[in-house]
Amino acid sequence: xxxxxxxxxxRTAARFLLPLLLLFSVFVLLxxxxxxxxxFIAGLVGAVGFALYMFAFDAARTKTLLxxxxxxxxxxxxxxxxxSGILPVFVNLPFFTALWWPVELxxxxxxxxxxxxxxxxxxxxxxxxxxxxxxLALAEAEE
Amino acid sequence: xxxxxALPVIIPFIAGxxxxxxxxxxxxxxxxxxxxxxxxxxxxxxLLYNTYxxxxxxxxxxxxxxxxxxxxxxxxxxxxxxxxxxIMGFGVALYSLPTISRDxxxxxxxPLTHLLLAGVCGAFLTGDVFNLYVWVExxxxxxxxxxxxxxxxxxxEGAIKYVALNLLSSILxxxxxxxxxxxxxxxxxxxxAVKLPQVEDQGMVTVVGMLYMVSFAIKAGAFxxxxxxxxxxxxxxxAVSALFAGLLTKVGVYALFRFFTLLFNQDxxxxxxxxxxxxxxxxxxxxxxxxxxxxxxxxxxxxxVSQIGYMIMGLALFTPLAIVGGVFYIMHHIIVKANLxxxxxxxxxxxxxxxxxxxxxxxxxRPWLGLLFLIPALSLAGLPPLSGFFGKYIIIxxxxxxxxxxxxxxxxxxxxxxxxxxxxxxxxxxxKAQPEEHADRAAAFEKRLNDHSLMLMVIPILSLAAxxxxxxxxxxxxxxxxxxxxxxxxxPSHYIRAxxxxxx
Numbered sequence: 001x002x003x004x005x006x007x008x009x010x011r012t013a014a015r016f017l018l019p020l021l022l023l024f025s026v027f028v029l030l031x032x033x034x035x036x037x038x039x040f041i042a043g044l045v046g047a048v049g050f051a052l053y054m055f056a057f058d059a060a061r062t063k064t065l066l067x068x069x070x071x072x073x074x075x076x077x078x079x080x081x082x083x084s085g086i087l088p089v090f091v092n093l094p095f096f097t098a099l100w101w102p103v104e105l106x107x108x109x110x111x112x113x114x115x116x117x118x119x120x121x122x123x124x125x126x127x128x129x130x131x132x133x134x135x136l137a138l139a140e141a142e143e
Numbered sequence: 144x145x146x147x148x149a150l151p152v153i154i155p156f157i158a159g160x161x162x163x164x165x166x167x168x169x170x171x172x173x174x175x176x177x178x179x180x181x182x183x184x185x186x187x188x189x190l191l192y193n194t195y196x197x198x199x200x201x202x203x204x205x206x207x208x209x210x211x212x213x214x215x216x217x218x219x220x221x222x223x224x225x226x227x228x229x230i231m232g233f234g235v236a237l238y239s240l241p242t243i244s245r246d247x248x249x250x251x252x253x254p255l256t257h258l259l260l261a262g263v264c265g266a267f268l269t270g271d272v273f274n275l276y277v278w279v280e281x282x283x284x285x286x287x288x289x290x291x292x293x294x295x296x297x298x299x300e301g302a303i304k305y306v307a308l309n310l311l312s313s314i315l316x317x318x319x320x321x322x323x324x325x326x327x328x329x330x331x332x333x334x335x336a337v338k339l340p341q342v343e344d345q346g347m348v349t350v351v352g353m354l355y356m357v358s359f360a361i362k363a364g365a366f367x368x369x370x371x372x373x374x375x376x377x378x379x380x381x382a383v384s385a386l387f388a389g390l391l392t393k394v395g396v397y398a399l400f401r402f403f404t405l406l407f408n409q410d411x412x413x414x415x416x417x418x419x420x421x422x423x424x425x426x427x428x429x430x431x432x433x434x435x436x437x438x439x440x441x442x443x444x445x446x447x448v449s450q451i452g453y454m455i456m457g458l459a460l461f462t463p464l465a466i467v468g469g470v471f472y473i474m475h476h477i478i479v480k481a482n483l484x485x486x487x488x489x490x491x492x493x494x495x496x497x498x499x500x501x502x503x504x505x506x507x508x509r510p511w512l513g514l515l516f517l518i519p520a521l522s523l524a525g526l527p528p529l530s531g532f533f534g535k536y537i538i539i540x541x542x543x544x545x546x547x548x549x550x551x552x553x554x555x556x557x558x559x560x561x562x563x564x565x566x567x568x569x570x571x572x573x574x575k576a577q578p579e580e581h582a583d584r585a586a587a588f589e590k591r592l593n594d595h596s597l598m599l600m601v602i603p604i605l606s607l608a609a610x611x612x613x614x615x616x617x618x619x620x621x622x623x624x625x626x627x628x629x630x631x632x633x634x635p636s637h638y639i640r641a642x643x644x645x646x647x
Contacts, residue, residue, distance in 0.1 A: 069166065069167075071163055071166045071251075072163065072164055072166055074163050075160050075161065075162070075163025075164035075165075075166065075254075076160075076164055077160075078156065078159065078160035078163065079157065079160035079161065079164065082153060082156045082157055082160060083157075085153070086153060088206075089146050093206055094146070094149075094202050094203055094204060094205065094206050095146065095149040095153065095202065095204055095205075096204045096205040097205050097206040098205065
């Protein structure tokens with residue numbers, strides 16, 4: 001099946017492109033707060049990487065590569081996003097108020113950890129999970 | 144800052160996320176279903192209590208003040224609706240345990256139910272028009288998926304009508320939201336209530352109001368665009384039908400109540416006259432459709448349309464007593480209607496069919512189920528001392544006081560015809576003997592039913608019937624609650640002050 005789907009060039013390229021795309025998606029995710037980017041678009045970029053890998057190889061291999069099933073990924077993402085909204089309640093602020101914890105990291109400078117970051121990571125996982133669920137279901141139906 | 148306002152939205156999201164994380168384990172999902180909806184019920188009761196004692200509660204999401212950020216607002220109507228949604232969610236979660244098949248569970252029944260509840264509660268509590276649109280979409284997406292769960296032919300057929308008309312309604316809603324923003328530059332409901340009367344072009348305001356009316360009337364299943372409802376509600380698993388019957392159309396009704404008391408109260412003679420005609424025709428067409436059909440769930444679906452008419456009638460008369468009646472009627476209706484669907488489901492699991500012509504003899508084998516059916520059925524028809532009697536009584540009395548004799552006559556006749564439909568179900572399913580040609584199937588279904596699953600089905604039915612009796616016998620406190628809710632609705636200044644502060 002895999003030989004019919006992908007050429008040698010595509011497979012070789014996919015092997016290199018997947019890590020690059022994933023790195024790029026993390027970059028887009030992290031720059032998202034003040035500049036264009038964010039969890040949604042980063043999740044799509046990540047999903048493109050995995051989808052490309054799936055075109056080159058097959059659905060089963062992509063599934064093993066994802067480690068956790070896409071539906072569970074959606075659940076974890078949704079949980080993280082909702083939890084990020086609940087955190088401020090414990091310091092007596094309304095839901096979804098942004099909390100910031102700037103940390104001085106040696107070699108990096110100041111890194112701002114925050115609830116919007118947790119929220120964006122949640123969105124990232126939801127988008128990646130749902131796109132992968134759809135793509136994998138379609139691919140499996142075709143196989 | 145009142146965190147309890149957001150809890151009825153947050154809890155279903157957490158429960159939904161958890162049941163996705165435990166996607167493989169159906170047992171875990173069932174537990175999360177019961178515990179999650181139970182927590183939702185507790186949270187919503189606390190919310191109602193606090194709203195009743197402390198007045199309208201507001202929470203600005205992300206600490207962005209109104210009218211710039213999105214606020215969640217819990218006034219009495221919103222809080223009452225949330226409690227009702229939570230009661231439905233909890234009852235249906237219990238009822239789902241024995242009635243939802245493994246296949247449906249595997250397709251994500253539980254996460255979708257939580258998502259649906261989150262959407263419904265969000266729609267009841269939001270204080271922002273665009274946010275309302277988003278919540279409505281959330282619950283629609285979940286309901287689309289729940290409706291076609293299992294993928295039978297009849298389900299697809301019903302779902303196409305359901306999806307097409309609801310998408311049309313959503314587009315109208317979105318257009319109306321856009322126009323509202325163009326006219327006033329704000330989408331916060333309290334801010335809109337201040338700014339809409341100041342708009343120069345009042346004709347345009349009425350046009351936008353009509354767009355909202357059409358959109359929400361489709362969602363409420365009111366005449367003339369109701370046919371998606373009886374075409375689709377009888378197709379999914381019965382627990383889903385009950386949840387839909389109890390909640391989905393009521394989001395439309397709630398939105399009508401909110402918009403046509405708080406926002407569009409400038410041209411009452413025009414807008415509410417249209418609502419009145421809509422109410423009358425909904426009652427008549429619904430009840431006539433029900434009289435024609437012989438499939439239990441179809442009869443009940445048509446009765447939703449007819450009952451929606453009573454609620455809109457309360458809003459359309461627009462007197463204090465009529466609004467009280469409308470709110471009272473919503474409370475009574477959600478409980479009763481969902482319960483009737485649950486009983487219909489129990490009948491199915493005993494006889495193997497929803498067709499009245501193919502079943503019978505239930506009074507002989509299970510007289511208590513007959514009694515449990517009669518409580519919501521007679522309440523729906525409006526017999527004293529059950530909840531429906533007081534609902535109808537208040538609304539009809541309001542109609543008499545407003546001297547709208549036409550609608551009063553319609554409401555009375557429709558009440559009688561409702562009784563006819565209910566007696567029809569009673570006589571066919573319970574009283575007459577089991578038809579011979581389908582006796583084998585009935586026996587096979589009886590055999591499969593065990594006491595444990597029967598008990599899980601009966602607990603929600605019994606509890607909802609108890610609530611019906613309670614609303615009937617203890618009508619006074621419920622009336623006072625509805626009265627307080629109506630008072631808040633008719634005087635928007637409370638709402639505006641609670642959201643925007645003292646300034647305007």
